[in-house]
Amino acid sequence: MPLSAVAADRLIDLGWSAFFSDQVAADEADLVPVRITSVHRARLSGMTAAGPVELTLPPHTVTGDYAVGDWVLADPEMWLLRRLLDRKTVLARRVGDGSIQLSGSNIDTLFIVTSCNADFNIARLERYLAFANQAGTQPVVVLTKADTAEDANTFRDAALKLQRDLTVLITDPRQHDAAEVLRPWCGSGQTVSLVGSSGVGKSTLVNTLSGPGLAPQLTGGIREQDAKGRHTTTARSLHPIANGGWVMDTPGIRTLHISEMAEGLDEVFSEISGLTCKFRDCTHEHEPGCAVRAAIADGSLDPERLARWRKLQEENAAASQSRENGSGRPGRRGR
Ligand SMILES: Nc1nc2c(ncn2[C@@H]2O[C@H](COP(=O)(O)OP(=O)(O)OP(=O)(O)O)[C@@H](O)[C@H]2O)c(=O)[nH]1
Ligand SMILES: [Zn+2]
Numbered sequence: 001m002p003l004s005a006v007a008a009d010r011l012i013d014l015g016w017s018a019f020f021s022d023q024v025a026a027d028e029a030d031l032v033p034v035r036i037t038s039v040h041r042a043r044l045s046g047m048t049a050a051g052p053v054e055l056t057l058p059p060h061t062v063t064g065d066y067a068v069g070d071w072v073l074a075d076p077e078m079w080l081l082r083r084l085l086d087r088k089t090v091l092a093r094r095v096g097d098g099s100i101q102l103s104g105s106n107i108d109t110l111f112i113v114t115s116c117n118a119d120f121n122i123a124r125l126e127r128y129l130a131f132a133n134q135a136g137t138q139p140v141v142v143l144t145k146a147d148t149a150e151d152a153n154t155f156r157d158a159a160l161k162l163q164r165d166l167t168v169l170i171t172d173p174r175q176h177d178a179a180e181v182l183r184p185w186c187g188s189g190q191t192v193s194l195v196g197s198s199g200v201g202k203s204t205l206v207n208t209l210s211g212p213g214l215a216p217q218l219t220g221g222i223r224e225q226d227a228k229g230r231h232t233t234t235a236r237s238l239h240p241i242a243n244g245g246w247v248m249d250t251p252g253i254r255t256l257h258i259s260e261m262a263e264g265l266d267e268v269f270s271e272i273s274g275l276t277c278k279f280r281d282c283t284h285e286h287e288p289g290c291a292v293r294a295a296i297a298d299g300s301l302d303p304e305r306l307a308r309w310r311k312l313q314e315e316n317a318a319a320s321q322s323r324e325n326g327s328g329r330p331g332r333r334g335r
Helices: 005-013 122-135 152-160 177-185 202-210 262-268 291-297 303-321
Strands: 032-039 044-048 051-054 071-075 080-084 090-094 100-105 109-115 138-144 167-170 191-195 222-225 231-235 237-240 246-249
Touching: 090 122, 109 122, 109 177, 109 202, 122 138, 122 262, 122 303, 138 152, 138 177, 152 167, 177 202, 191 202, 202 237, 202 246, 262 303, 291 303
Parallel strands: 109 138, 109 191, 138 167, 191 246
Antiparallel strands: 032 044, 032 071, 032 237, 044 051, 071 080, 090 100, 222 231, 237 246
């Protein structure tokens, strides 16, 4: 069943690309690509080129194995879920009990939102950057509440130093032009998500991006009752952006533990990870020919930045080591 030109365009709007179509085997031609738009305890909702569908799940399906943003193939007769396609990017992290939490997949850009006030925290931003890099998504720092700061540019200058070629934007999420400022990352077929502390303006930004007339439910996560009757935020969802693209609302991340994020960290701290010392296993403590200590000595590397890098390296090594015999890695780099 060849796709009509309209349906093909619609699929591209949804984020479908050669990366996914190349995975469809010849004998799967009658299956339909579905993008997962929300993941519930016992239910998966999705979007096809023709509109929204509720998937029928095969027995023993664990919905937690699926992420909002996933592409799956389904049998159109009953919308029976057949197979998950490989992810281009995946935001994954270890949570308290050691399990992997999937925060979303096939996200092109992660807006790391922080305010020009006491919320602005360099060490936390470096964690978020490692998280985005490890996922394979492009991080963009979005600074809000510039109107309440004496000089927002000092915040922007500090953020620009956190990663080579990092994009840092200043915008007021309450204003319509916030959508214009973020437009380059929100075109047709592009998927964005937001992270940041409570109160920095994420929901306001999602509402501004979604344009007028979209469900106010976007502010505040979707809450469900778990088995013990507690209310927990179990669902994330994908929403259309007014002029193209998709935005994923992700629940707040209270503490972002660094685990299995070596590549992501190297990218944040590329000015350190790119240095070559005389000894390959240099600890940068006392060895001769240490390029890291030389960079500190000549002033090209900030000792505080080095200290933060060390702390994250140690946290990552300790967490990754204790996981060595555990289940698969949470993050898989897509680029
Ligand atoms: N003055 C000012 N207020 C802002 C700005 N951005 C957001 N706010 C306000 O800050 C408050 C919090 O914004 P939210 O969008 O609810 O923040 P959030 O990040 O979604 O918070 P959680 O839902 O708790 O995760 C709201 O009252 C916004 O109107 C800004 O640039 N300047
Ligand atoms: Zn060294």
